[in-house]
Amino acid sequence: MRPRRTRGFWIAIILLSLTGLVVGVYLTLTVMELDRAKLRIERQNEEIEEQKELIDKKETFGAAMNGLLDTAARFEGVLISTVVPTEQFELVAIRAWAHRWNPDALDDDIAAAELAAGELVALLDAASAEATTNGTGSSYETVIDRLGAGHVASVIEDADATCEEEVIACVWSDDPLTVHFDVADASLPYMTDALKEGIAYHEFAHVLQFTYPEITESAVAAFGGDVETMADCFALTYLDGWKLDHRIFVGRYEYWDVSLGYGLTCDEAQRQVVRDWFGQMGYKPTPISQTR
Numbered sequence: 001m002r003p004r005r006t007r008g009f010w011i012a013i014i015l016l017s018l019t020g021l022v023v024g025v026y027l028t029l030t031v032m033e034l035d036r037a038k039l040r041i042e043r044q045n046e047e048i049e050e051q052k053e054l055i056d057k058k059e060t061f062g063a064a065m066n067g068l069l070d071t072a073a074r075f076e077g078v079l080i081s082t083v084v085p086t087e088q089f090e091l092v093a094i095r096a097w098a099h100r101w102n103p104d105a106l107d108d109d110i111a112a113a114e115l116a117a118g119e120l121v122a123l124l125d126a127a128s129a130e131a132t133t134n135g136t137g138s139s140y141e142t143v144i145d146r147l148g149a150g151h152v153a154s155v156i157e158d159a160d161a162t163c164e165e166e167v168i169a170c171v172w173s174d175d176p177l178t179v180h181f182d183v184a185d186a187s188l189p190y191m192t193d194a195l196k197e198g199i200a201y202h203e204f205a206h207v208l209q210f211t212y213p214e215i216t217e218s219a220v221a222a223f224g225g226d227v228e229t230m231a232d233c234f235a236l237t238y239l240d241g242w243k244l245d246h247r248i249f250v251g252r253y254e255y256w257d258v259s260l261g262y263g264l265t266c267d268e269a270q271r272q273v274v275r276d277w278f279g280q281m282g283y284k285p286t287p288i289s290q291t292r
Helices: 004-074 087-096 103-131 139-148 157-162 195-209 213-223 228-236 268-279
Strands: 153-157 167-172 173-182 245-249 255-259
Touching: 004 087, 087 103, 087 157, 103 139, 139 153, 139 173, 153 157, 157 167, 157 173, 173 195, 195 213, 195 228, 195 255, 213 228, 213 268, 228 245, 228 268
Parallel strands: 153 173
Antiparallel strands: 167 173, 245 255
16 A cells, blocks of 8 residues: 555655646746737837827928928019929928938928028018119119019129120020119110110010020010010010100200110000910919829
């Protein structure tokens, strides 16, 4: 009988040992599972924080972009639409879309939108100052500032030298937002403010021709491709009482017969072409897409 009890005793010890081992393994596995769960929670918390950061930055970019577009909308109606770099704004929006999962890159996009808005504000301030002052003291500048809302400059100088020919004024295609007026011609005895106004209208037409080359190409066909007679027609259409031939009295019996322009008084059909051409101009706020 003892051998049986002894065998039973050892079996009991073995079973208890196995039980302890199982408990030890179970406890070890439980601790490992807790550690893994803790890591998962930490990663999830990190991902949540990253998502919050992305959301915040996307909202910040959206606000910056809206601010930029609101500032651009202040240019509505300005004839020289090229002063608002709309394509640049579209690139900022497209880059932000490409960076929508990259918070560091979004910081750059936010800064770009804010910088562009600041540049527009500076441009508005400069144009306002230009439009309300007359640095040259000339009626030429008064007219150009009014028509260009301060975005077109007037220079009174030796325009014959600048324009490389004898002129009253000129506009260069590579610098279309500056009108050069000849200082000597501005001082001629018959050069009245009324004449200067008509000359300024003619030159402003050149500013618009260079600013809008595509629509000008079709409109100038009505003038046989002559941009000068088209510019005359702009002045004749939009400046009340303007004509190409003038008699300017400088005394009771003394006068000058002055012919300005290129000898063609446009007809009504040509004036309508000019109106249609002019009607297509001016900055118009447009929605910005983040994809092309």
